[in-house]
Amino acid sequence: MMKSSFVALCVFCQMATVCLAEKPTTADWSELQVSRLPKSEKPIRLFNGHDFAGWEGQTEKYFSVDKGIIVAKNGKDNAPPASTYLVTKKKYRNFRLIFESKLVTSEMHSGISLWGKTVEKKGDPYSYMGHLVMYPSNYGYWDLYRRNSIYRDADGVAKKAGKQHDWNRMEILAIGNRIRHVINGKLVADWSDPKPELCEAGPIGLQLHSNRGPQEVHFRGLILSADPTEELVTVHPSEKR
Template identity: 45%
Template structure:
């Protein structure tokens, strides 16, 4: 496979050189060298599910980092199913998202120096060629150009990669032009690539030389060349088992095309561990940016809050493995009283409207012993709500509490909001701060607003940070601590309470440093 990729890169470089000599935009032969803008600063990628997969962006970042560029930020805002036209085939399960519904928000929130846009695969909606659809595609691209320029950023247009009909032909999932069936992403026009995408790609390449774009990059030709080379040895060779979505090797060809356009080629093979680390960071930040910018596509799980995602990415760099404790959709992997605990707008919400006879908890199904836990919490503050604190239950044991509460807990409660410290439930009562009478208030608390908390448990040492300030550093008797589920608390109360939790990430076997200490929420 590597030899095929190398051949495709050689072809790409030849095409690039040819284009330097032949700058006539009506005769595009491939990508033209982009000298007017550097590949640096804040770089935004817009596109459909091919960009959403992110492999080619990971490859680019890996090359930049290996070359000593530690500053350039690559932001992946690719969205599955997206178009730049707003068109959808009749059998698509929902209206395809349109980049123009979110591009203004993306440009405002990202503030990019450079934007890459790759559309076309979905814009022909898998039908035979139509002048009206082609015109809609051209108008959609022109609108991207206008908006990116208005935002003060530079734009690189990229052709859509090719559609490979052969895997679907073998499965009898292609349709001829004359058919009674509806064309769709799952039954595609058999000449969609040569009669539709080829025209779209040709038009993109013809935009080279315009003063309102930085340049164009041909992603189509290198992939076609590599597939042709592969099929010399294996007639069934493909980079795309469904004809649309390129595999990792196909994405490598895309990344090489982009890097070559900026005269950036890897000096040596990328270390696989470095690439895996970058891929994990990219995935965390990609999901967070999608949620932060906003979109209309259903079925995309919410990402972490952006600042939490950035902390998680830093933890990946330090060798930790942050995991989301909540999927933002339901309470999978949690156990608790479903009359109290729900998921709303991607957040875990604990709320009681009836009296709570004994404190009740939403527990992780998995027990933990040494970990780093980072989360944001907000207490609803109003005349109708109790000011009673909440807590994270750790290193104790579940039991059935009074009122037939199957979700009770004995052991350390790390308290927050209105009262802070450690309460050892049903055992020693308050143990931190020792001798504290009444509730402990801290200046760092943001009452009625989001508070970022970090818990670090190493051995029998328990540390807690709130909004960048150390609340306590407590070393307990190891005999009092045991591996247990983690619980979020709604306290026993006669009055209503409401707590919201977001951005819960956990690292087992963490390092020694508090990563949020000194950071302002």
């Protein structure tokens, strides 16, 4: 009896191990959101997990790919004098972007740039003029090289929802002149630009901020739907009204 019970316990443990191994990893989070998208949307993967096909930027100096993750990194001796961006070769106007990002080293914010264009600043041809959705450290929206701060996390909602040195699961919904930002299931920003003429199609960029010390930021997922519906798909059910 004891022997059969022991065998049964071993089989159960093995089955549990298999189930855990087959359970989706955190790296699959963005992929899991695809099934939640409205049927009218046709998602594309901006990042293939292996190389920079479809992207351009300082890939020899600041950006690399490691185990399915885009790594933006600089050391003390090669800190970017101006914020530099890895940008998509294609331009986007109305879109939904689902992705994860993690600030590994430094306390400087990173962000996603949109509705603008690359410009040369301090010798770097891949700086950016346009809108920026910032996280973590400082949350809000910035108009790069034009109006500066355009939306602040004044009530601290984004800071409370975000994680400083861990993976943040995010959704950006940019339609018309309106930008919404979801962090870890919480809608933290919903703002419409009073100057819609500045909301033009442009490349999407991953920011490595200008700094004077070592810095490292990770990105993964990066699934995009062009011309999306108004529905936010990653907001937690308890947050929906």
